[in-house]
Amino acid sequence: MQTADPSALGFDADRLARIDRHFAHYVDDGRLPGWQVVVNRGGETVHASTYGRRDVEADIGWSDDTVVRMYSMTKPITSVAAMMLYEEGAFELKDPVSKFIPSFGESRVYRSGNHMKPVTEGLAEEMKIWHLLTHTSGLTYGFHHQHVTDAIYRARGFEWGAPDGIDLAETCDRWAAMPLAFQPGAEWNYSVSTDVLGRVVEVASGMALDEFFEQRIFQPLKMTETGFAPTDEQRDRFARLYSPNPANGRAVISPLEAAAGARMFLSGGGGLVGTAADYVRFTRFLLNKGELDGVRLLGTRTVDYMTQNHLPGGVDLEAYGRPLFAETQFDGVGFGLGFSVSLDPVANKVLGSPGEYAWGGAASTAFWCDPVEDISVVFLTQLLPSSTHPIRTQLKQLVYQALVD
Structure with missing residues (x-):
């Protein structure tokens, strides 16, 4: 992806490089097959990189146009x-x-x-x-x-x-x-x-979910690589799904890989596949409060309303949620209409801004939008489950430490 000058957008390029060095270790020691990260500010990409492989067994590298299972990163789109x-x-x-x-x-x-x-x-x-x-x-x-x-x-x-x-x-x-x-x-x-x-x-x-997504969201936002199953053209770019080997923690082919891409059950909670470029467009649409490239799908107040904490009494998930697997840490985090919402980064003990909204997928994918800093970040890999490694919290600290404006 074409990137802008990081310094012109408040980032230190040398500090951004720490992201790549850190997550390269995950691939080099076998914990992840490969990954892709895109950091965007003000509508411009300031950092984009890939590392490792989308197919370890066939030795196929992770490319910018690799297609992945988004799993629960489908949820914000359905919302x-x-x-x-x-x-x-x-x-x-x-x-x-x-x-x-x-x-x-x-x-x-x-x-x-x-x-x-x-x-x-x-x-x-x-x-x-x-x-x-x-x-x-x-x-x-x-x-x-x-x-x-x-x-x-x-x-x-x-x-x-x-x-x-x-x-x-x-x-x-x-x-x-x-x-x-x-x-x-x-x-x-x-x-x-x-x-x-x-x-x-x-x-x-009155429309099937895949038709609604395609006609009302993907076509208007030019998300041309996103759908409920990889197309014939995308199959050669479709990443394999991995899980950790219990014996040594190394990523091995997941038994769930063969289940991906079935069309019968259109899962609004986890059925989409797509690319980083497409999801970056979705994050910019959100940060622009419902509009992208002159196309408006939501009103500004609706996006503001969706990204507020809707838990009763304004409490966080630690107080209101069940202590089980989820795509977010609970302390200092609330929940809106389709997103987790940062209430208190100090309570969460991770660098960030109040008002960030985010979610991730079961294969360790993640995104967040920060309206305070006008930043969105998309991270893709294919390791199930997402609770295996602290990728999301580490990614946040590495992105924010690179801000120097």
Whole structure:
């Protein structure tokens, strides 16, 4: 990617080089297959680099146009899609999810028992659209391995994705029939909420999720390399998926690699593949408060509203979230409508700015937007799970230490 003079945009080029040196060690000792990082300020790229391989076994290097599984970096895009419809009056944030997916009107909440014989109770109040956007719905993920409801998901084929042969509508009906982990609005729990939100987008718009994304978001923003599966042209550029070998920590081919790219289940929570260049455009659209290159998809106030902390009482995830795997640290971090939101970098003990919003994906990808410094950063690799290494916190400290203006 073409880069601007870092010094003209407040960065020290020698200090930016520390990013590359640091993460090169991850590849050299086998912890990562390869990676790509792009640092953007004021709409200009000040640092872009790649290192390592997208296919270790075939010795194919990581290139600027490598295509990766974005996993949960899909979630902010689905949230933007939903808020575009919100701006059109398609729903209110307090509307019940059952208005669009009737099966959720019959949901039950786990109270006791094991995954074979759970004891449940009725809903104190129905799940709302804002519960989906904030992960306070009571839904969960099978891969958490923390709660009885997680085990129920796994027993029914919902650990990483959905069983073969069912579409998004059927998937949501099956989730609605499983007990919620808690009453909607009572806690924060990282979950399939955004997948359900994707189905709301389908019903409210009358379009399949992939069609909505392509016509309403990707084409206007010129995100030409992003979709729910690699195209025939992209397959030679599609990175392999890796996981750490428990014996030595070295990256080896993940057993989940073959599951990537299925089209049947359009996962608004984790189904997209794409490139760094495309996602950088998405981050600039966000930092420009809903507009890019003269194309506006969201109003400025909507983006401001989405990137505020929406957790009840303004608390952070440490106070309101469940202590389990997630794409962010909990201290000093709240949650908005589709993003984590930095409330207090001092409490988080990582360099940064109040008001940053961010998220990442299960294969250790990450992005953040800093409206105070007008910075966005995108980091891509393909190592599952993202909790393996402290890549995101280390990347932040290395980016911010390079600012000298």
